[in-house]
Amino acid sequence: MVRRILHISDCDKFIPPYIKFIKENFESDFENHNFLVTSGMAVNTLPNYSNIYLIPKSKVGKIKHYFHIVYEMNRSDKIIIHNLFNFKNVVLLFFMPWTLKKAYWIMWGADLYTYKLGTHDFKWRFREFFRKRVIKNFGYFSTTVPGDFELVKDWYKSKSVFIQNLMYPSHLYRDLIPTQSKDKSEVYIQVGNSADPTNNHHEVLTYISGLELDDYKVFCPLSYGSPSHRESVIQYGKDLLGDKFIPITNYMDFSEYNKYMSSIDIAIFNHDRQQAMGNMIGLLSLGKKVVLKRTTTPYNFFKSLGLKVYSLDDKDVMALLTKDDKVRNIGIMRHHFSPERLKSDWEKVFYG
Known part of the structure; x- marks a missing residue:
């Protein structure tokens, strides 16, 4: 049984429902999950659980937050990276390559396709220097669409194990619900x-x-x-x-x-x-x-x-x-x- 699972993410709209999903479906192990969350559009709907750590607004608080991430990365059995857009997390993984074998990249989309669609200027090349080495050596890659893993292998020569995953409650089937009133001819x-x-x-x-x-x-x-x-x-x-x-x-x-x-x-x-x-x-x-x-x-x-x-x-x-x-x-x-x-x-x- 896994002892500690670390989740690192921005607080996008997917994350609060996901944390509630983990709470409801893995309740006996929920205390073994730690969620280190940076700010985002869904902060106001984040559950008030003791194992959720939201990045403070102060500069000192933000520095402590990333020290906390380093500490938890090293003591956790698994690291779940929800979205690889936060470059600070990429740098941390780059300088702690021993953590990558237990790390899972949960890919959202833009965090992969920046390779192809980003402006290939100095900033892009600088970031890709770090990203390439991190992505290539991730232990695991998980997303809903298998074709994206083929791109990871092609673009980054990834050695990851692929786990197909519906990822979030927003990716679940929705039952038909009453349609809003409208002119049927429209x-x-x-x-x-x-x-x-x-x-x-x-x-x-x-x-x-x-x-x-x-x-x-x-x-x-x-x-x-x-x-x-x-x-x-x-x-x-x-x-x-x-x-x-x-x-x-x-x-x-x-x-x-x-x-x-x-x-x-x-x-x-x-x-x-x-x-x-x-x-x-x-x-x-x-x-x-x-x-x-x-x-x-x-x-x-x-x-x-x-x-x-x-x-x-x-x-x-x-x-x-x-x-x-x-x-x-x-x-x-x-x-x-x-x-x-x-x-x-x-x-x-x-x-x-």
């Missing part, structure tokens, strides 16, 4: 999942504006990401689509967002990399049509499960899913993205 289209430029909003909005659509509305979640890009997308969407374009700038909690997604008919994710998996999984679970780029690892992953997903170059991309395709997709999602699988995946990480 088609509701979602574009992207955030105000991050990697959504390539402008390209999709231009594409939609060139279609001969009758009753439709375009919803664009922009509650987090780049403020300047958010304003650019809002202005562009209004100029092209007028009142048909509806930006969503207020952050919704998980339940509220699921209710919103139940009203969507077609969702277009124009990312060049793995991103927005929680959105895609939720929409596919709800029987919605999901449109991705063929070149992305999620497109190939969903196809491998037998799911009906689309790309913008498909002729029937703006047609609603047939009843048979909807039922089939929902059945696959219910089977594959189950709470039982999520618990089993983490058992492999904690006890394997």
